[in-house]
Amino acid sequence: MNTIVTPGQKLCKDTEYISSEGTYVHKGSIYSSVLGFSHTIKRNINTDNNNETTTTSSSGSSSSIPSEYNNSTSEDKRDYIVVLKEKEPGIVPEIGNVVTVQVLRINPRLASCAILCVGTKALKETFNGVIRVQDVRATEIDKVEIYKSFRPGDIVSAEVISLGDSRSYYLSTAKNELGVVFAQSVVGATMIPVSWNQMQCPKTKTKEYRKVAKMDIAGTDQDDDNDTENGHENEKEDNNNESDQE
Incomplete structure (x- = not known):
């Protein structure tokens, strides 16, 4: 039959x-x-x-x-x-895939992550991934600090750039649309992006550094869509000055 x-x-x-x-x-x-x-x-x-x-x-x-x-x-x-029931073939991350990961721990060299989804498909088993300090963003790589880019618990959109070693995939958030998509403050509130490198707690108004993913918003001007991190240098300086005042 x-x-x-x-x-x-x-x-x-x-x-x-x-x-x-x-x-x-x-x-x-x-x-x-x-x-x-x-x-x-x-x-x-x-x-x-x-x-x-x-x-x-x-x-x-x-x-x-x-x-x-x-x-x-x-x-x-x-x-x-x-x-x-026919067994569905297991989904395995491949080079070029955009994946959703959760940051597990950080150190000065990298952020260790658990890969949860490939594209829009949730994985039945998680895979290990790392975002190295040189893969966080495309510009001013020598100035990147992991603790100002990610925190444990953050949900991050990243791209698989290498199969890495036998333990972890190498991931990148260097593109504007990649980075932190969800983060919680110390009081448990969902933080709101206020710039490409900061998020703010809506309850305490405290700002924290993150490598924020640029989200597509309907009605955004074409010029804004073409912005890169280089175009945000003035904003970065303003944020640094604001942090110094705080």
């Missing part, structure tokens, strides 16, 4: 097959209970008093189904019908 079926789809009469994994019986018919592929499994009648009956599927593979699962008897000549 080996055809794709959806939940609630009628498969056959219960006089033709024995309902098994991924199926159910209703009013004399067998229906699929999951999204997957239907298979018929031919029974080899076992006259011994074993707990399991060895079966062979239509694809030629063998499986074991406990006898109490289907309540069949050796006089029952029907084969099994099952619906098996």
Whole structure:
């Protein structure tokens, strides 16, 4: 049979097959209970008093189904019908992918992260990544300080630039649209971006340094969309002066 079926789809009469994994019986018919592929499994009648009956599927593979699962008897000549969920291939980050990560810890050389999503797809298992100090931004790399770019707990949009070593992917936030997209202040409030390198707590009004991702906003002027970090140098100086005054 080996055809794709959806939940609630009628498969056959219960006089033709024995309902098994991924199926159910209703009013004399067998229906699929999951999204997957239907298979018929031919029974080899076992006259011994074993707990399991060895079966062979239509694809030629063998499986074991406990006898109490289907309540069949050796006089029952029907084969099994099952619906098996197809395993989705695991998503693995690749070079050029934009990923969403959570910062776990920082040191002067890098930020260690857990990769949570590739594009818009959440990962079933997390991968390790690092954002090195030289990959934080594209300009004035020698002036970058990790603790002024990221903090543990931050959610960051980054690009995979290398498969790295056997332990971690190498990530970059050098593009304007990459960087911190979510951060919390010390009082637990969601911080608001106020510039490309600062976020502010809405409760305490305290500002903290971050490498902020530039978000696309509807109605933004074309000139603003073409801004780069070089174009924010005056803003950076103003922010530094403001911090000195505080």
